[in-house]
Structures are given as C-alpha cells and as structure tokens.
Amino acid sequence: MPSVLIAGGGLAGLSAAAALGGAGFDVDLFEARPFLGGRATSYQIPGLEEDSAETIDNCQHLLLRCCVNLLDFYERLGVRDRIRFHREVYFLEPGGRLSVLRRGRLPAPFHFAGSFLRMRCLGRADKIAIARALWAIRRERAQGAPCRTDLDRISMLDWLLQKRQTPRAIDRFWRQILVSAVNEDLDRMAAVHGLQVFYLGFLARTDSYELGIPTVPLAELYGANAWQRLANVRFHLRSSVERIDGAGFTVAGERRAADHYICALPFERLPAVGLPAPAFDHSPITGVHLWFDREVTTLPHATLLGRTMQWMFNKDRGRYLQLVVSASRDLTGVPRNEIVDIAIGDLRLYFPRVQEANLVKAHVVKEQRATFSAAPGTESLRPTAQSGPPNVFLAGDWTRTGWPATMEGAVRSGYLAAEAVAQRASRPARFLLPDLT
Numbered sequence: 001m002p003s004v005l006i007a008g009g010g011l012a013g014l015s016a017a018a019a020l021g022g023a024g025f026d027v028d029l030f031e032a033r034p035f036l037g038g039r040a041t042s043y044q045i046p047g048l049e050e051d052s053a054e055t056i057d058n059c060q061h062l063l064l065r066c067c068v069n070l071l072d073f074y075e076r077l078g079v080r081d082r083i084r085f086h087r088e089v090y091f092l093e094p095g096g097r098l099s100v101l102r103r104g105r106l107p108a109p110f111h112f113a114g115s116f117l118r119m120r121c122l123g124r125a126d127k128i129a130i131a132r133a134l135w136a137i138r139r140e141r142a143q144g145a146p147c148r149t150d151l152d153r154i155s156m157l158d159w160l161l162q163k164r165q166t167p168r169a170i171d172r173f174w175r176q177i178l179v180s181a182v183n184e185d186l187d188r189m190a191a192v193h194g195l196q197v198f199y200l201g202f203l204a205r206t207d208s209y210e211l212g213i214p215t216v217p218l219a220e221l222y223g224a225n226a227w228q229r230l231a232n233v234r235f236h237l238r239s240s241v242e243r244i245d246g247a248g249f250t251v252a253g254e255r256r257a258a259d260h261y262i263c264a265l266p267f268e269r270l271p272a273v274g275l276p277a278p279a280f281d282h283s284p285i286t287g288v289h290l291w292f293d294r295e296v297t298t299l300p301h302a303t304l305l306g307r308t309m310q311w312m313f314n315k316d317r318g319r320y321l322q323l324v325v326s327a328s329r330d331l332t333g334v335p336r337n338e339i340v341d342i343a344i345g346d347l348r349l350y351f352p353r354v355q356e357a358n359l360v361k362a363h364v365v366k367e368q369r370a371t372f373s374a375a376p377g378t379e380s381l382r383p384t385a386q387s388g389p390p391n392v393f394l395a396g397d398w399t400r401t402g403w404p405a406t407m408e409g410a411v412r413s414g415y416l417a418a419e420a421v422a423q424r425a426s427r428p429a430r431f432l433l434p435d436l437t
C-alpha cells in the first residue's frame with residue numbers, strides 16, 4: 001500500500017492517520033512533543049499529597065452531539081463510550097438563580113420551546129427577539145449552505161443588531177454560548193460561524209445541542225491501546241519535523257521519503273518548516289483549575305452569566321472545578337494569582353458554599369495561541385487540503401473545514417487531507433461525514 005508521512009500529532013494529524021491507517025495505508029506520524037493530542041491533551045502537575053502527581057486536561061474540552069466527525073474518530077479508536085452527554089444546559093446568575101435549557105417532546109426546531117419559555121434569566125422581550133433571530137438563522141442558512149453572501153464579511157454582533165436583539169438577549173444568550181463555541185468576541189467573530197453553531201447545535205436536530213464531556217483525561221482517548229487495531233500506523237514522538245516539501249520531511253537532520261505527505265501543524269509553525277502561513281490572528285483561552293477542601297456545588301457544569309469566568313465544569317465531586325474564559329484577551333497581562341482571586345470572587349457569587357470552603361490548590365493555564373481568530377474576512381483565506389505544494393496536503397483546525405477552530409474542525413481537516421491523499425493514490429475513499437441537516 002502507498003506510504004504517508006504526517007507531521008503533527010494533534011487531532012488533525014491523528015484523524016488523518018486513523019482514516020488512512022484504516023484504509024490500509026502505511027502511515028508514519030511525527031510529533032514534536034512526547035505525547036499525542038496537541039492542544040486537546042492532558043499532562044501531569046504535582047498532586048495534593050507530597051510526591052504525588054495529578055493528570056489534568058490543559059483545558060476542559062467540550063463537544064456537541066453535532067460533532068459527527070469527532071465522534072466518528074472516537075469510534076475508530078474505540079473510545080466513543082468515554083464521552084458522557086448531558087441534556088441540560090445550566091445558565092447561572094450571580095446570586096445563584098438557575099435557568100435550564102433542555103429539549104422537550106416537540107420536534108426540531110421547537111424542541112426547546114418549553115424550557116426556553118421558563119428561562120428566568122431572560123425576559124419576555126428578550127425571548128421574542130431570540131425566537132425571531134433563530135427563525136432568521138433557519139431562513140438564512142437554508143439546507144446547510146448560507147444563502148446570504150455577506151455572512152463572512154459582517155460580525156455576529158452586526159447580525160444580531162440587524163435582528164433587533166435586546167442587550168440582555170445578546171449578553172445572556174448569544175454571547176454566553178457563542179464566545180465559548182467560536183472562541184471570539186461577538187464584535188470580532190464573523191457572523192457565518194455564529195449562524196453555523198446555532199443552526200447545527202440548536203436547530204438541526206433535537207439532540208444535536210447535547211454537551212459531550214470526556215469522562216477520562218483527554219490524553220487517554222488517544223492512548224496506545226486505541227491504536228492496536230491499526231498496526232500500520234507508527235508514531236514517532238519527540239520528533240520535530242524541520243522541513244516539509246513535495247520530496248519528503250527532514251527530521252533530526254535526516255531526510256524521510258514516502259509516497260505522500262500531510263502537514264498537520266498549527267499555522268504559525270508553517271514558516272519554520274519552509275511553508276507559507278496565512279496571516280491569521282490568534283485568540284486566547286484561559287483555564288482556571290481550583291481544588292477546594294469540600295464540595296461547593298452539585299451542578300455538573302454551568303455557564304456563568306455576567307462575570308469574568310464564563311463556564312464552570314465540576315471535575316470531581318464538587319471539590320475540583322475547572323473554569324474557562326474564552327477570547328480571554330483581558331486576562332493576558334493579569335498575573336496568575338490575580339486570576340485565581342478573580343475566579344474565587346466570581347464563584348462566591350454563584351455558589352455560596354465557596355464562602356466557607358478553603359482553596360487547597362489552584363492552577364492557571366493561559367493559552368495565548370489557543371485558536372485562530374474567526375474574524376470577518378478570514379473564512380475565504382483559509383486554505384484547503386490541496387493548497388500546499390504538490391503532494392503535500394494541509395490539515396489543521398485553521399484550514400477550510402466549514403467549522404470554527406474546534407476539535408470537530410480539526411478532525412474534519414484530517415479526514416479531508418486523508419481523502420485528498422487517497423485520491424492522489426488512485427484509491428478514492430470517503431472519510432468525511434456530512435453535517436447534520
């Protein structure tokens with residue numbers, strides 16, 4: 001069978017390897033770090049006991065049930081059952097008032113009608129405005145293809161203002177969901193992404209919004225066991241690729257050749273291997289891990305309205321919480337101990353039990369290059385899998401996947417690059433699953 005070299009062991013490279021390996025190709029994947037998973041991975045930090053260690057995710061990673069290619073990738077690795085889906089989306093206000101969005105018995109797109117009408121964090125005028133905008137999304141994204149041509153040129157905020165959304169609807173509904181889904185502020189996010197997230201996640205099918213949370217550390221999803229069934233895929237860790245061209249890779253000064261090549265590196269790393277990079281900006285994400293000496297909440301997760309911290313995930317019996325701030329530019333210059341203070345101050349407002357609890361450990365992860373910024377005008381600049389030099393196929397969440405920079409987007413890019421390789425090898429194959437409609 002034809003041979004393929006892949007640079008990068010994030011989800012883009014791994015999904016390309018799984019697809020091509022499953023189709024019988026001979027695959028060698030080179031990853032600079034000593035572990036797989038790229039930005040969606042875990043690592044060890046000192047534990048609570050002396051000399052102990054604890055594995056944490058670099059940041060909580062969330063998926064929706066509409067991430068059909070990511071779920072297909074997990075299926076290929078035999079780990080799909082390690083994702084737990086939650087039907088409830090909890091909106092929490094300072095003071096502790098809770099609103100819950102969950103599907104009822106009506107068919108899509110009316111499945112949220114009951115719980116949406118009961119949401120206490122929104123008023124009547126807000127709900128009428130949101131319903132009107134959701135209806136417009138269905139119209140403007142007919143059959144999954146945007147039928148408005150300016151959606152990549154205007155910001156999501158512009159679009160919401162066109163639809164006469166109330167300030168509270170924008171702050172407590174649209175911003176709360178979209179800033180974390182697209183990792184960009186509403187005024188910096190192209191409307192095309194906002195409409196896509198809402199269409200696929202909230203309108204396409206009754207269950208497509210369900211929140212998937214891994215029940216194991218992220219790195220375990222790509223552990224060695226998962227690859228046993230793909231013996232023709234070989235991993236080379238701590239192997240930084242130094243150059244990529246149509247004739248091969250250079251790794252540790254040595255040339256490596258194969259029939260085809262996939263570059264699945266982050267876009268900012270392309271110049272270092274001799275490839276041109278798109279001029280995209282980055283958008284940061286900050287994760288705050290907090291360990292308390294007692295349970296402070298029983299909620300599994302919640303989106304936190306109106307403060308700096310945006311999402312809370314209950315990682316262990318209400319004692320270990322992970323907080324996430326997307327598009328966290330405001331925290332870039334803030335020292336880590338001050339970020340912990342902000343987080344504790346916010347939590348006290350939502351979870352009164354935090355007042356009595358003692359913080360036993362804290363860990364802050366600032367990912368300055370978390371994702372590319374999905375700004376207006378960016379979509380048309382994203383390269384396709386075939387945009388590289390001859391015989392070098394591009395993958396990565398920044399390529400033209402039809403999705404914002406997410407795990408689903410990365411897997412889609414890996415499948416698209418794998419399809420391009422299969423096509424070039426005259427063994428055409430379909431790996432990409434279509435979006436829900």
Ligand SMILES: Cc1cc2nc3c(=O)[nH]c(=O)nc-3n(C[C@H](O)[C@H](O)[C@H](O)COP(=O)(O)OP(=O)(O)OC[C@H]3O[C@@H](n4cnc5c(N)ncnc54)[C@H](O)[C@@H]3O)c2cc1C
Binds near residue numbers: 286
């Ligand atoms: C903090 C944070 C939170 C996030 N939360 C979510 C979320 O909740 N849901 C979601 O869907 N997405 C989330 N994302 C986005 C998601 O993690 C990424 O979109 C996805 O993991 C990108 O995968 P990738 O393979 O394209 O790139 P990467 O994961 O960056 O993989 C590229 C790989 O290439 C390797 N590499 C770099 N240079 C070289 C070289 N020269 N030679 C060999 N290897 C090299 C890197 O070490 C890396 O492993 C989050 C991202 C971050 C940072």
